[in-house]
Amino acid sequence: MAWFSHIQIFGEFRRCQLHGTIINDATLAQQILWVLNNIAPPDGDSNQRLTCGFLRAIIARAAKSGTCKLLTAMANVHTNLAMNNHKFSIIELASFVDLTPWHRFGYTAANAAILEAVEGYSVVHIVDLSSTHCVQIPTLIDAIATRFEAVPLVKLTVAGHTEDFPPMLDLSYEELGSKLVNFSRSRNVVMEFSVIPSSASNGFSSLIEQLRMQHLIHGENGEALVINSHMMLHYIPDETLPVVQNTSSPQISVETCSSNSFLRSMFLEALRSLDPTIVILVDEDADFTSNNLVHRLRSAYNYLWIPFDTLDTFLPRGSKQRQWYEADICWKIENVIAHEGPQRVERLEPKSKCAQRMRNASFRGISFSEEAITEVKSMLDEHAAGWGLKREEEDVVLTWKGHNVVFATAWLPI
Template structure:
């Protein structure tokens, strides 16, 4: 570690130590998590700490606890449901009239997006299409619960009367290993690729390759939803990366603080997830070999540039989809809003207290 960075880290350690408490208020908890990450950075113990945190999470996370967490989070915040509604609407419009659908879901949503999609298919005016859903998972926590999710999805599809095939790809160590051949796409299938909170898990050097692989599938539509933060271009300047990380998680913790009761177990679980991510961003390099993945988020403008360089074209959300998203936000507490940039048509933003936090977009090759 360079002496300049070392001096900056020790100064930040001193400041955070004055404020931090793992049992305090929002600011004190956040300071505690950043203090832990900075200590790991200063002592070159980031990988060891991160592996320990992941191991603890794997042992304490059951299917029921994760399911309860996801449903409660969706109940109190549109952080995830924003992407579900926007992406489902775009895919339903792009795939209308197709008899055979193949959705490749490269996400971390644990299939919570798909019941409403199946309901929409079942109530369409035209003949109900056959849906093949391929779920791509790489994180160990997600792998452990997919065996519980599969029969539930199949049962729900039967109840909806939708011809359904459900596949799980769980043999990958990282998304960069995904290939066209492994996905089993057939010539008579209309393909959609759904990426919600997924592309940031691809190593930065492999992102162009995964975008090209998606293009090779010749999808009718690609939906991409990512958190609005830049931990990628700033990684070579530790202080800039630290400030961006602090900015993003301060907004996130503020949202959690106002959305959940103070003693909520679900809130605590989400905060602990953040603590792992903060260690991953600030104290680990991009290579990690135990249940880890890249935390090098990029902003919507950065993803847009990469996609357009790979000959993808942005597609504007229809007025109907935008209206659905606006209706969704009305279900939640004040503070949430939708932003539609006027300078281009490559995406929309979910905002918390006027700060963009989630970017949603639609693309065609």
């Protein structure tokens, strides 16, 4: 398999960092550059483009280690191959998301579960933690407008990301909120929009505190509280990056949490303290948490071949959308491979680990209805034949050629 050569190349980089005599070996530098330029061109087939992305990431990591000849050459090549992440307009982002089921799968399953959970409520408060900037919300508003005889007031609270990770938007959340309010009005749904600047790096602590205050005021009025987490939980630090206590900037309120000192679990326990009506958790089914770089490289390669492979089924070479899509994937690869500590934010963990966290935080999983499964299958019919759906206990999993890609889970407080 191709990844063996990648591991060997990485081994050479490590050897170069450890032995000064090899660092200045021009022959080795030429060999590495030859591999990069001839075996892994950025415009080759899906395997070559994937390899190119990983080689760029390894180069970026090695280039941080010193200023020797080899590392300088590697840094220069990396600079020449760098991809700039595109800032999307709303229309571009919606079209981008529709390219594959990668996000639509979670949207479709989540919307169906949310509609069932909030039926009969006069006020529905949706807290949207999403990496795709509320692209899911218009379809949910459409469904609310058509499904319910008595249309509820919708309150939408968004965590305005203070970090920049793709896909990125070219307008402010205030502008985005105005567009969503106007869209809702066109569907005869009244929406109140609020944005709370908040960071995943500290477990969305400001968002949690704001929600707690709102819950104390509105919690007894029969308001449905929906927590919709779409590919955001893995940005909250886990056990591989312990909490650094800072008295001048308090973390999530500890009085609502157990003695667990890790932000990801603390965040879920804080959500449980709000007694939500339903929590939807959607994320990518992979494990990027290891502090062992080679283990992480293997895991990333064994997962991130999938988006490159899918693109060859429907996007031609040279397509702007394909460039944007692959730039986002390469950003993820570089973050997983080239960074450590707080800079490494791509800390995916598998579905089984996420589910155990939810159970530890006093949630219980619920199954998606047959109607939800039918809607997901209908959505998948719009895409390439390689996509599939499988059910694992209460959960649903998106697959590509039989490999797990994204999972969707629904939870109720115990």
